[in-house]
Amino acid sequence: MTAPTPRVGRGPSGNGTARVPWVLVLPALIGLLFLLLPLVGLLVRAPWATMGRRIVDPDVLTALWLSLSTSTAATLVSLVLGVPLAWSLARTEFPGRRLVRALVTVPLVIPPVVGGVALLLVLGRNGIVGQYLYSWFGLTLPFTPAAVVVAQVFVAMPFLVIGVEGALRGADRRYEEAAATLGAGRVTVFTRVTLPMILPGIGAGAVLCWARALGEFGATITFAGNFPGTTQTMPLAVYMAMQRDPEAAIVLSLVLLLVSLAVLATLRERWMSV
């Protein structure tokens, strides 16, 4: 048996496109179609005639602004808390680390509505922690934009942690060891060697985290409630619109989709050019 030698340079582009294996391409195409068809559905059923008027509706803009600002805030919080958490999971040894790692993914597994109830039970006015926030500082978290951010962080941060942890595990540790032997402390190694090395991983994790926060629905409506301008983000506005005016719901969905695609495309371009 002779293994087929790769015939590099014989195709027009020279990268072997002539030998695309259909066993990979066929499922890839079906997968792509499956992901895109719902989008086509939205586009086909959208009320294009009234689209312009509906988009500039102040209520839509309010919800959109709330969505963008809260999901961005949630991503920043997740970065501040999640990167160190990922580092601890990837670079330190402590008893029960595997258990902690599993626990970090709990928000990915439980239905967001359940997450919202859990947050209420802990951070609500009568919650385990929330009752002290209320009696000591007069703070009530539910029904505020801060609660929206809390719900989004809870649901979205695991995406960041898992992404960054993966990047850390993939990174070559010899650079860190070299820096350490040259006398750098652990913090210096982290900020001057580790962070720059895993920056693309952090970026990818942050984008996933942001996207998940932007689409967050269940935990938000359960924990933060639903009030226009305060806690009604775009996904909540879509759900409410669906009850009475499905066309308005389609418009809102498209707006959310286009804005998030635009943001992601811009980010990606910036990134690739760096």
Next chain:
Amino acid sequence: MPEIPPRTRCAGTGVYRACAVAAALALGLTACSGDGGGERTENVELTVMAAASLTDVFTEIAESFEEEHPEVTVVLNFAGSGELAQQIASGAPADVFASADTTTMERVVEAGDLDADWAAEHGEEGLVFATNTLMIAVPPGNPAGVSSLHDLTSEDVSTAFCADEVPCGTATGIALEAAGLEVAPVTLEEDVRAVLTKVELGEVDAGLVYETDVISAGDRVKGIGFPEAKEALNEYPIGVLANSESPERAAAWVDFVTGQGAPIMREAGFGTP
């Protein structure tokens, strides 16, 4: 739509029961097996789409109905009325629709989704089979000392309402207008059960829910009636759907709900015509 699955009473038990019946019949009729002519062993599924607030009563009524009509398995699908109307408009297979308000039923009627023959006989806009009254629900102990609708206007009282888009929200708006009051709620919940949850957990000082919700919540909330609730009486229409494969059985279900079902409805706190 996300995360709030319609509560479907598991058809499995019904099917299991049906199988048991079929097996018993088969055992008893082994001698006659072969002709299979007039035996009514065939099981019929009747899909009833009903507003979430009917969950408890319809589940109970379905059990009595199945006892009387053993050949029928009632499959109940509970969700917000608007969501169900949307599913019906999208061609979801169902036999009966029971809405928590007349507005949603009007949408179904306008789309031509009600069975024409049934509607001609019982009402073009469906048949109103129950009414529900609003009530103020407060957590046990009533921490904010609420005693009337007017108390909800106070800044020190945090209130949860249903969103305008859902039936209980419409009723809330009517009641407040009748009372000439303006209330600034902290949240507009997606359905009446969500308002009840916020009250039960003590996250708000008061919420406007239906009397039936207060009764079903037992000790977990306290209900306070108010006179303007009469202005905002919520009517529940029911109707046989055009999509129904057995409109006669669907009509039988509607008759059952309005007849034998009425005492069960009243016990749960509904008004019946």
